[in-house]
Amino acid sequence: MALIITTNPSVPPLKRSDDKRSVDVRYMLILPYTSAHIHWDSKLNELVYEIEEPLLDENEKGLLNQIEDALLEIINVNVAIDNTPEATIEYLDKTSKLLIEEMNLNISPNSYEKIFYYLYRDFIGLNEVDPLLKDYFIEDIECNGIGSPVYIIHRVFRNLRTNLVYKDMDRLASFVEKLAQRAGRYISYAQPLLDGALPDGSRVNASYTKDVTSKGPTYTIRKFTKIPWTPIQLIDMHTDSPEMLAYFWILLEYKLSVLIAGGTASGKTTLLNALAFFIPPEARVVSIEDTREINLPRENWLPAVARTSIGVGKLGEVDLFALLRSSFRQTPDYLIVGEVRGKEAFVLFQGMASGHASLSTMHADSVDTLIRRLQTPPINLSPTLVNTLDCVAIATHAVVKKVETRRLREIVEIVQVNKDGTALVNTPMSWDANTDQFYFKKQSKVFEKISARHGISVDDLQKEFKKRTKLLYALYQKKIFDFDIVGQIINEYYKNPAEVLVKYDIKE
Ligand SMILES: Nc1ncnc2c1ncn2[C@@H]1O[C@H](COP(=O)(O)OP(=O)(O)OP(=O)(O)O)[C@@H](O)[C@H]1O
Ligand SMILES: [Mg+2]
Known part of the structure; x- marks a missing residue:
């Protein structure tokens, strides 16, 4: 089975609307798995941005964890940097399949496809925020710690709350470490502030605090609009x-x-x-x-x-x-x-x-x-x-x-x-x-x-x-x-x- 992951689907024509309550748009972020759904939330009384990813059942979640743990042991983190995206995806696909065989896991093709999306997202991409980074319309991504939603600035709909919320301090901390690593910088308790650039040119600021009183690490990513305005x-x-x-x-x-x-x-x-x-x-x-x-x-x-x-x-x-x-x-x-x-x-x-x-x-x-x-x-x-x-x-x-x-x-x-x-x-x-x-x-x-x-x-x-x-x-x-x-x-x-x-x- 060939896996197709396209991370830059075409840019949909979006129109500004004066009546926010009537907004209901959906467009793809990572083909064919992930889309953005922007709509009015009548409970919150505001426009929200929902990342729609494949849903995993409990069994599939367990399998994903097992494969991720095994992959962490063997994967060479540099493949993503040294290779074309296609070659990296192929490498990840092959390695995962080998592991599945070795571990004797029984996974249906349909489940494997969904699980592979998450493997791709977490190993090659930038975890939960990867879909947001792929959204042409997003200018800024802002995370204010655990327990509060990540906010974005959208070119058309401006400030929007997303459905991405970090619940786990360690997970957020290790993500901020990953951001630092991708930016070629170093972050720690002794050097808790990060100001750098991701390989695609996006600018990232982060803080690394995990003391009990704070809401944990925070980060903002300002996306690099590669081609500047003339x-x-x-x-x-x-x-x-x-x-x-x-x-x-x-x-x-x-x-x-x-x-x-x-x-x-x-x-x-x-x-x-x-x-x-x-x-x-x-x-x-x-x-x-x-x-x-x-x-x-x-x-x-x-x-x-x-x-x-x-x-x-x-x-x-x-x-x-x-x-x-x-x-x-x-x-x-x-x-x-x-x-x-x-x-x-x-x-x-x-x-x-x-x-x-x-x-x-x-x-x-x-x-x-x-x-x-x-x-x-x-x-x-x-x-x-x-x-x-x-x-x-x-x-x-x-x-x-x-x-x-x-x-x-x-x-x-x-x-x-x-x-x-x-x-x-x-x-x-x-x-x-x-x-x-x-x-x-x-x-x-x-x-x-x-x-x-x-x-x-x-x-x-x-x-x-x-x-x-x-x-x-x-x-x-x-x-x-x-x-x-x-x-x-x-x-x-x-x-x-x-x-x-x-x-x-x-x-x-
Ligand atoms: N002329 C413009 N019209 C609409 N949006 C703009 C314009 N110029 C910049 N922006 C948007 O405003 C944001 C900030 O732009 P920019 O980085 O140029 O500002 P800045 O003043 O240099 O910010 P900083 O204080 O962080 O250095 C960007 O997301 C950009 O897309
Ligand atoms: Mg500036």
């Missing part, structure tokens, strides 16, 4: 306007420094990745992150990821600070720092002061908070260094027409940071929450800065700004969203702007 998709989602993007395109071309600020999950990293499309194709880019999130459509790019130490002492640890310092040896034109938090800010700003362009994000709700945070512990920059920052973009959560979205709230130019640490700023572009419209004014202090540095008139910069705005708008109207294609068009524009404008029918 600037054109952000226009389509109304996160920002073509003018805003054209503005950043000019800033990045002339190697100015941009920092994206905002609250947790406000879309900073997403915006950072989209803006990085505008970096000139021939420039050398080095990116530095704690966990792998950035993905760029270019060849001349060195992605680096910080590494925490394994085991005793600080052996093997490479933190952002060390990475950033060594990255200057790679002589980058552009430095991308996934998130600025501590002493690495000093290295970054020194780099900016010596002419390196930078693109980074930082947790702060406003420019005032940002400027203050940069000058207080643990960062402690001098006003002179803060002054090397050219521009700040503020990303924000917004609920528009009852739908949760992200908006680029304002673009703020840092005109001058005074000796007392206060900053003089100019805000050329902003989003109005009441009308959900973007506004821009003509005067840009940063354009004046570029003009003075490069001898180009502000007028010419404004003309260029208009052309690029029109081009981005045309791409949006033509629904050109693809990661590689958008990357190619922008790169092509750097080499031959007139041709690209003609191609998209843009008159100067």
Whole structure:
């Protein structure tokens, strides 16, 4: 009997519904065994997400346990890493059948199929959460310990309670250990916090506490949307306007420094990745992150990821600070720092002061908070260094027409940071929450800065700004969203702007 397990069924068309009570959708997660069922639960009075897996009777459960125990003794855990998914499934199938024969177990083909699903899930997959990880629509998975349901964030239905509840402390603890192992990290009582990335790029945070008062270990998984959104998709989602993007395109071309600020999950990293499309194709880019999130459509790019130490002492640890310092040896034109938090800010700003362009994000709700945070512990920059920052973009959560979205709230130019640490700023572009419209004014202090540095008139910069705005708008109207294609068009524009404008029918 050939076992077929398909872990990426096609993405079903799901529609948002204003009447949550009428929602009742079901789609496959792992073919042909597991599906998601999203429906209204009238007892809980909320929309719930149910993972539907094959049901095992008591006899089958006993058999599964026996086979699992035997498999644990002999299986080589590395097969899953070294092989294709098909080969791994086949290996597991063969090994299980051999064991069943040796143990003289009597299992019907029908039972074996169901049991094999669980063997697959627990040995190759990531146990109970494996179906959730396979769901295209899920952005976040959150487990707050034993006895409480795992919650997810769904692209269409947002926050949903699932029917997955951990009842056993040891089972949850060993799952968190497995997460750590898959992320190539180490978690223990002595090092109870995990911040890492799974092989598919999903980001995982976990805590490992098992004392009596707590609800046990917790974890969150933020799924890696492998292909990041392009600037054109952000226009389509109304996160920002073509003018805003054209503005950043000019800033990045002339190697100015941009920092994206905002609250947790406000879309900073997403915006950072989209803006990085505008970096000139021939420039050398080095990116530095704690966990792998950035993905760029270019060849001349060195992605680096910080590494925490394994085991005793600080052996093997490479933190952002060390990475950033060594990255200057790679002589980058552009430095991308996934998130600025501590002493690495000093290295970054020194780099900016010596002419390196930078693109980074930082947790702060406003420019005032940002400027203050940069000058207080643990960062402690001098006003002179803060002054090397050219521009700040503020990303924000917004609920528009009852739908949760992200908006680029304002673009703020840092005109001058005074000796007392206060900053003089100019805000050329902003989003109005009441009308959900973007506004821009003509005067840009940063354009004046570029003009003075490069001898180009502000007028010419404004003309260029208009052309690029029109081009981005045309791409949006033509629904050109693809990661590689958008990357190619922008790169092509750097080499031959007139041709690209003609191609998209843009008159100067
Ligand atoms: N423009 C957008 N429109 C809709 N959803 C978005 C947008 N940008 C990001 N998101 C969603 O918001 C979540 C967080 O995005 P992102 O990681 O970019 O935020 P962040 O501010 O960098 O978060 P963190 O504070 O964890 O660093 C993701 O699940 C992403 O899919
Ligand atoms: Mg981020």
